[in-house]
Amino acid sequence: MTTPTTRDEPRLSVGQVAKRADVAVSALHFYETKGLIRSWRNAGNQRRYKKDVLRRIAVIKAAQKMGISLLEIQETLSKLPESRTPTKEDWASMSRFWQAKLDEKIAYMTRVRDMVDGCIGCGCLSMKSCPIYNPDDIVAKECNGAVILDQPERARAAKN
Amino acid sequence: MTTPTTRDEPRLSVGQVAKRADVAVSALHFYETKGLIRSWRNAGNQRRYKKDVLRRIAVIKAAQKMGISLLEIQETLSKLPESRTPTKEDWASMSRFWQAKLDEKIAYMTRVRDMVDGCIGCGCLSMKSCPIYNPDDIVAKECNGAVILDQPERARAAKN
DNA sequence: GCTTTACCTAAGGTTAGGTTGAGGTTTTAG
């Protein structure tokens, strides 16, 4: 019986990983403190990485490009199986997860874009009734350029 | 001849602005230091604002929602006429400017989204040949899952 | 008139995502 996961895998040093993944060594240290990647130490206390760390880093960078925070990335990565090297399907399902997030973001930005012109034009942009302006995307109930700048309480009340 | 711009406009205190615009007083101070808004002082050195500061703030918040930095917002706002209260057309042209930016961002994110699945699937996501992963959207010349993780120099050379 | 609320400035703190530097150890090349 072969034991593929233990098969004498070569480990990479931080410098090698840094070079191949095109990130700074300091970033690798940083990612490790945040639980995004993991390393083992050699006899002299130096970091050694399994090769799949490269893909992990690639995924981290791709996710960052999508505007996903390291915290969210960490949460998602932590769902990967710890016991085995992640498979293609593991990565693919992560990809689907982030695609959905990205779709949401795109949809949100599209909504914002479509409203910017209309709302700035109509004059309602000034205050709380406007969905662009509103934190929680409340439906624009009254977007009529006249009744702007009102209802000062309520929203602030929650903060105090 | 009427002189509308001098017409005894009521000035708002910082507290009033904060309430009506739903931002913290500290944020207003901050925006002022960054040149995003402007105020006058009364006899007792307290800030007084013209009413159009409210629209300015609304625009700032809307722009922030589009992912535009305060610096960029400042630059854009600085193009507004200082001599007169901005008109609807002033705001509308600013709106068009930001819409274009937003369109770019949406297009970029759409490209990223469309590539995430393909690239993670194909295995090329790991390194420099991938456009998702590449800082400058370099064309993916070789996206063939086998030749991953190479050409370590070049990109780093520029940084050093 | 007095008290409470609002306001002022300046400096320092916060979070994200790292980078830089000091001081010391380990590995590697010649």
Next chain:
DNA sequence: CTAAAACCTCAACCTAACCTTAGGTAAAGC
């Protein structure tokens, strides 16, 4: 064997976009 290159930790620093606190003044309510 020695020197250089790579690595280690820890602390400090960086930008953005604010918030908080301290110490003090101004305005508003009764």
